[in-house]
Amino acid sequence: MRNEMIFNESLKYMPGGVNSPVRAFKGLNINPPVLKKGKGQFVYDEDGKKYVDYVGAWGPMILGHCDEEVLEFVKQTLENSIAFGAPTELELKLASLVCETIGVDMIRFVNSGTEATMSAVRLARGYTNRSLIVKFMGCYHGHYDGFLVSAGSGVLTQGIPGSSGVPLDSIKNTIIAEYNDIEGIKKIFESYGDDIACVLVEPIAGNMGVVPSKREFLMELRRLCTNYGAILIFDEVMTGFRVAYKGAREIYGVEADIVTLGKIIGGGLPCGAYAGRREIMENLSPIGPVYQAGTMSGNPVVMAAGYATLKKIYDSKKSFYDRLEKTGLLLEESLRKVLNKKGLPHVINRAGSMLTVFFTTQDRVENYSHAKKCNINIYNKFAEEMIKMGNYVSPSQFEALFISIKHTEEDIEKFVEDLDKINF
Numbered sequence: 001m002r003n004e005m006i007f008n009e010s011l012k013y014m015p016g017g018v019n020s021p022v023r024a025f026k027g028l029n030i031n032p033p034v035l036k037k038g039k040g041q042f043v044y045d046e047d048g049k050k051y052v053d054y055v056g057a058w059g060p061m062i063l064g065h066c067d068e069e070v071l072e073f074v075k076q077t078l079e080n081s082i083a084f085g086a087p088t089e090l091e092l093k094l095a096s097l098v099c100e101t102i103g104v105d106m107i108r109f110v111n112s113g114t115e116a117t118m119s120a121v122r123l124a125r126g127y128t129n130r131s132l133i134v135k136f137m138g139c140y141h142g143h144y145d146g147f148l149v150s151a152g153s154g155v156l157t158q159g160i161p162g163s164s165g166v167p168l169d170s171i172k173n174t175i176i177a178e179y180n181d182i183e184g185i186k187k188i189f190e191s192y193g194d195d196i197a198c199v200l201v202e203p204i205a206g207n208m209g210v211v212p213s214k215r216e217f218l219m220e221l222r223r224l225c226t227n228y229g230a231i232l233i234f235d236e237v238m239t240g241f242r243v244a245y246k247g248a249r250e251i252y253g254v255e256a257d258i259v260t261l262g263k264i265i266g267g268g269l270p271c272g273a274y275a276g277r278r279e280i281m282e283n284l285s286p287i288g289p290v291y292q293a294g295t296m297s298g299n300p301v302v303m304a305a306g307y308a309t310l311k312k313i314y315d316s317k318k319s320f321y322d323r324l325e326k327t328g329l330l331l332e333e334s335l336r337k338v339l340n341k342k343g344l345p346h347v348i349n350r351a352g353s354m355l356t357v358f359f360t361t362q363d364r365v366e367n368y369s370h371a372k373k374c375n376i377n378i379y380n381k382f383a384e385e386m387i388k389m390g391n392y393v394s395p396s397q398f399e400a401l402f403i404s405i406k407h408t409e410e411d412i413e414k415f416v417e418d419l420d421k422i423n424f
Ligand SMILES: *Cc1c(COP(=O)(O)O)cnc(C)c1O
Pocket: 111, 112, 113, 114, 115, 117, 140, 141, 142, 143, 202, 206, 207, 235, 236, 237, 238, 262, 263, 272
């Protein structure tokens, strides 16, 4: 049992045995499989057990694991360079590809989604010369102090830090609002509108489970930001290149001032980015007063993986997202059929190839309060049994299942057959 051995040893050297908390399978009665290899839609653990992968490295593996073209371009790049900390043509290739295909003027690459959102907020504050930021309950934007606020609906300075080690001072400029609540956000702007630097939102939330926003809600955010001179930031770290090539902006037809990207943009290597109009982006150092830097930013190998991934998606754009939608819809419908047959009350939220099944008697899940009311015990049982049977799903209710371009009807068939065997 190499899995057990390696994980138990890891517990000695890394807190919880992991480098990011969700990987520890807290709440499940099984240890996380220690993964060794991935190919296409499959991953393999240290004991050689094979799983259909519905985590996809939490989003980036949209082409499936070890795509040949991505691997080839990364290998070629490695022969010339691992790092320079200097301008490279690869940066330009990825920057121009992204800017031209998603319709933004300029981009800055960083090393993670967290860095992208915290830098975007700094840019918005610098640009507007204001301090307040609005974030929504249940939206996750990385682990920057100012975003780690759990409660305090709509009330300034009364938020409670969502983590130990976050001083009240760090969150006193963060206003928390309810997702999809138009009246709530209007009231916040009526009270604080002239001091709000930016509204930060996942246009399709993926970090309370999948919870799409309502179009009128996003349109209202757009309207309020424009009227009050605040910056609208769409955090598309998860949804960018995932729900559509241009992300949720494409689906809703609502524009943001700054978009943050991550996950898929690095093809699985550490990468994040923020992008927007020239007039805003030119406030960044070295040409503007807003400081932001990174020794590793724009690393050539990372740029190569990102470029090869995005180029491949872009070149097959229509058929690519059609296929993801088809597989996603099949998973949704098959899931619903089995759960109905078993008499298990549930809500399935899906945006293309990302999906969450909430076990609940509520008829919809539209915000964090709804999501929190779901039966976590049933979800944990679902995750545990599915993983044991070789379907590698998220160990947490508040994450999505991701489908790659490599997933097939047979994979989905296995998924629902296995689900049918569970005794809830
Ligand atoms: C994953 C995620 C982040 C954080 O990105 P990291 O690379 O983990 O720092 C931020 N925002 C959203 C919407 C995410 O899904």
